[in-house]
Amino acid sequence: MTPDWEPRIVAFLCNWCSYAGADLAGTSRIQYPPNIRVIRVPCSGRINPLFIIKALQMGADGVLVSGCHPGDCHYQTGNYLARRKAAVLRRFLEFLGIEMGRLHFSWVSAAEGTKFSQVVDEVTQAVKRLGPATRLVKARTWT
Amino acid sequence: MMEAQGEKIREVARRLLEQDRVDVVIGFEKGSLPLRASPVFVRTVAETHRLIWDCFCENNLARYLTRIDDHRVAIVAKGCDSRAIVALMAERQIPRERLTIIGVPCQRMVDRRKAAAAVHGEILAARCQDSNLDVEGRDFRRSLPRDAFLYLSCRLCTHRNPVIHDVLIGDPVEESTLNEPPSLRLERCSDHQRWAVFSQTVSSCVRCFACRQACPMCYCQECFVDASTPSWIGRGTDPSDIQMWHIVRAFHMAGRCVACGACERACPMEIDLFTMLEKLNRDVKELFAFEAGISADTTPPLGTHDPDDPGDFIL
Amino acid sequence: MTMKKIRKEDLKRRVEDLLETWQVFAPVWKEGMVEITEIDDPATMSLDGPPPRIPPKRLFFPQSEVLFHYAKDTRGVEIDSDPEVARRRVVLGVKPCDAHALSLLDCVFNGDRYQDPYYLKRREQTVVVALGCDEPALTCFCSSMESGPFSRKGADVFLTDIGAAYVVEVLTPKGHQLFEPSRLEDASPENLEKAKEREEAAQKTISSHVERAGLVDKLDEMAESVLWKYIHEKCIGCGVCTFLCPTCHCFDMVDEGDEAVGQRVRNWDSCQFPLYTLETSGRNPRPSGRERLRQRVMHKFNYFVKSFGQPACVGCGRCIIHCPVNLDVRRVIEAIWTAQ
Numbered sequence: 001m002t003p004d005w006e007p008r009i010v011a012f013l014c015n016w017c018s019y020a021g022a023d024l025a026g027t028s029r030i031q032y033p034p035n036i037r038v039i040r041v042p043c044s045g046r047i048n049p050l051f052i053i054k055a056l057q058m059g060a061d062g063v064l065v066s067g068c069h070p071g072d073c074h075y076q077t078g079n080y081l082a083r084r085k086a087a088v089l090r091r092f093l094e095f096l097g098i099e100m101g102r103l104h105f106s107w108v109s110a111a112e113g114t115k116f117s118q119v120v121d122e123v124t125q126a127v128k129r130l131g132p133a134t135r136l137v138k139a140r141t142w143t
Numbered sequence: 144m145m146e147a148q149g150e151k152i153r154e155v156a157r158r159l160l161e162q163d164r165v166d167v168v169i170g171f172e173k174g175s176l177p178l179r180a181s182p183v184f185v186r187t188v189a190e191t192h193r194l195i196w197d198c199f200c201e202n203n204l205a206r207y208l209t210r211i212d213d214h215r216v217a218i219v220a221k222g223c224d225s226r227a228i229v230a231l232m233a234e235r236q237i238p239r240e241r242l243t244i245i246g247v248p249c250q251r252m253v254d255r256r257k258a259a260a261a262v263h264g265e266i267l268a269a270r271c272q273d274s275n276l277d278v279e280g281r282d283f284r285r286s287l288p289r290d291a292f293l294y295l296s297c298r299l300c301t302h303r304n305p306v307i308h309d310v311l312i313g314d315p316v317e318e319s320t321l322n323e324p325p326s327l328r329l330e331r332c333s334d335h336q337r338w339a340v341f342s343q344t345v346s347s348c349v350r351c352f353a354c355r356q357a358c359p360m361c362y363c364q365e366c367f368v369d370a371s372t373p374s375w376i377g378r379g380t381d382p383s384d385i386q387m388w389h390i391v392r393a394f395h396m397a398g399r400c401v402a403c404g405a406c407e408r409a410c411p412m413e414i415d416l417f418t419m420l421e422k423l424n425r426d427v428k429e430l431f432a433f434e435a436g437i438s439a440d441t442t443p444p445l446g447t448h449d450p451d452d453p454g455d456f457i458l
Numbered sequence: 459m460t461m462k463k464i465r466k467e468d469l470k471r472r473v474e475d476l477l478e479t480w481q482v483f484a485p486v487w488k489e490g491m492v493e494i495t496e497i498d499d500p501a502t503m504s505l506d507g508p509p510p511r512i513p514p515k516r517l518f519f520p521q522s523e524v525l526f527h528y529a530k531d532t533r534g535v536e537i538d539s540d541p542e543v544a545r546r547r548v549v550l551g552v553k554p555c556d557a558h559a560l561s562l563l564d565c566v567f568n569g570d571r572y573q574d575p576y577y578l579k580r581r582e583q584t585v586v587v588a589l590g591c592d593e594p595a596l597t598c599f600c601s602s603m604e605s606g607p608f609s610r611k612g613a614d615v616f617l618t619d620i621g622a623a624y625v626v627e628v629l630t631p632k633g634h635q636l637f638e639p640s641r642l643e644d645a646s647p648e649n650l651e652k653a654k655e656r657e658e659a660a661q662k663t664i665s666s667h668v669e670r671a672g673l674v675d676k677l678d679e680m681a682e683s684v685l686w687k688y689i690h691e692k693c694i695g696c697g698v699c700t701f702l703c704p705t706c707h708c709f710d711m712v713d714e715g716d717e718a719v720g721q722r723v724r725n726w727d728s729c730q731f732p733l734y735t736l737e738t739s740g741r742n743p744r745p746s747g748r749e750r751l752r753q754r755v756m757h758k759f760n761y762f763v764k765s766f767g768q769p770a771c772v773g774c775g776r777c778i779i780h781c782p783v784n785l786d787v788r789r790v791i792e793a794i795w796t797a798q
Contacts, residue, residue: 053387053394077448083452084448087453092426097338097339136390139383140715176784351697357694357696369731379522
């Protein structure tokens with residue numbers, strides 16, 4: 001790990017709440033670490049655990065999945081389904097030896113610009129402490 | 144006891160075929176090798192003599208139920224196999240009314256590879272007795288204690304008796320108390336050690352997909368490994384692709400795996416596929432109080448939710 | 459050719475010498491099964507164990523192989539393709555069935571119309587040392603497949619275990635790279651007698667026979683037979699038989715990377731996977747497992763015989779032992795013979 005290593009974190013944000021919350025953080029000029037790469041999805045329930053695992057395989061040092069608070073999902077129950085998948089997935093990946101500091105889930109509403117920046121900060125610090133991801137990362141032998 | 148069960152299975156099959164209640168009986172016949180039994184599809188009374196029952200009847204025949212078209216089928220099912228039938232019913236993959244379930248309380252199956260490794264030389268003949276496995280080679284003859292040569296899935300099994308049946312072959316057997324599963328021991332190790340165990344365990348995988356094909360719950364028309372736009376997984380030998388195959392396959396079993404062990408038995412590289420699934424099953428039970436294949440009137444746990452689902456890991 | 463011999467300790471010493479400049483592959487016990495792997499210490503060799511789970515075809519036709527790298531920029535495309543095999547290689551303790559299988563793979567990869575540079579380079583750089591098989595298993599039917607427990611086909615050097623030593627037959631110029639016969643002791647008449655006994659005993663041990671006379675014609679008649687439905691019924695459609703088979707060689711080629719830079723890779727594939735023949739239109743000429751199983755049997759015992767004069771099967775028995783449902787190819791052939 002080089003001293004100026006910066007983690008690359010993939011953030012799956014649900015369109016209606018978390019993405020809007022991130023946008024609010026931006027328009028409010030709230031500073032937060034620049035390490036996340038945002039992928040907007042219609043709902044946190046859209047997240048196929050395969051996306052998370054694939055992100056880790058492609059070299060993401062951390063993954064964040066963020067959706068609406070329980071009860072607020074634009075599609076009623078999408079975030080509840082996401083919560084179940086997340087609970088199972090993180091226990092399973094932890095069991096296999098993937099460091100839990102690389103995988104994070106949050107509820108961030110469209111009004112929570114500040115919370116969003118705090119979540120990103122917390123996630124970035126957790127990933128930084130772990131260093132670059134090495135487990136499950138695919139070797140890019142052609143570069 | 145197994146001989147008597149075999150006789151009863153033949154009798155039931157004869158009756159079902161004579162009375163034209165089924166088109167085919169799916170059961171087991173003697174394998175072409177020692178320590179093997181093999182799935183058989185019996186369609187006439189004359190063929191029913193082929194049906195047997197012993198401690199080598201290791202396959203989960205429910206695997207064939209997703210391709211029976213519109214035939215009426217009788218199927219021989221151990222405890223775990225019957226759970227697979229229920230799980231398939233819960234997922235609306237098979238029609239109960241066209242099934243006759245010949246439930247067999249299970250004496251637990253012998254791990255043929257473990258038995259072969261316990262002797263010096265090739266096993267030329269083997270016979271299941273109730274508590275022993277008698278094996279014979281060119282220069283040896285031994286009586287192995289069956290309990291020491293069971294599959295991991297059988298050692299940990301808590302559903303030896305069929306959970307659903309139309310006929311029961313023999314008396315119910317006593318369910319075992321749960322031994323400490325290997326996954327519990329692993330949980331006590333560091334993440335470093337767990338990763339080392341996992342990556343080492345799957346490193347000899349050749350992606351033959353026997354585990355997937357043997358599993359009754361793997362019936363997708365297109366498996367994620369065959370998707371190409373996008374391509375989720377490489378088909379080469381990169382360790383991360385191999386690891387991804389196992390992680391995702393296991394995850395697709397969350398809330399669906401009936402712990403039959405068909406995967407571990409099918410694997411030609413003898414990989415311990417069972418421990419990670421056992422851990423997943425345990426988590427699903429703990430998180431959502433759900434066990435696959437017990438009741439057909441359930442919604443798969445990842446397809447539903449409860450307002451009080453655990454979520455304190457969420458920021 | 460005079461028959462030579464080498465004492466077992468001398469073979470170990472020869473291996474130690476070779477290790478300085480050659481890559482040495484040998485069967486090794488690993489986690490309860492035998493695998494052919496690169497060794498750095500002759501003491502780890504297990505030459506008299508059972509056959510390796512995955513046959514040595516892996517050394518010539520790897521499960522995954524980079525064919526070339528590409529890099530594109532505004533000036534054009536650069537392709538870097540160099541099937542380089544750095545050092546000479548020797549693989550010891552190959553079962554005669556597996557060695558024979560290599561000569562069958564040669565028909566495909568080193569044929570009249572196409573010579574595969576990747577396979578060929580490995581083949582040229584590798585000396586195959588076969589060891590006569592003293593303990594054929596119940597599932598071995600090599601003698602019915604133009605092979606046998608002491609078949610010399612495909613081997614550069616053939617060893618016969620006579621106790622404290624091996625009788626050595628150097629069969630090809632490549633074999634000479636490994637053992638210069640003039641530097642070996644002559645085998646004595648007693649040694650040769652012992653070797654002959656071992657060979658005959660092994661051949662007598664083969665208990666499994668498959669009738670092949672007329673099988674090609676019989677299979678031609680059976681192409682549309684409903685029997686295939688019944689033969690295939692219990693097959694679960696995995697790839698165990700194909701991946702463990704010493705002669706199976708289906709592959710897929712994929713590009714990995716992106717538009718700018720990447721590589722083309724050749725990976726093992728299986729005719730038993732539905733995707734193998736799936737066309738972009740969605741049509742599949744082998745739409746179900748029944749057609750795929752039929753194709754496999756036809757390829758091994760009919761098409762290959764027509765193309766190359768011998769079956770693409772060496773009777774090693776791996777497909778029989780490891781098939782999850784004990785679908786036995788010998789029983790399949792019996793069923794074919796008894797079909798109307």
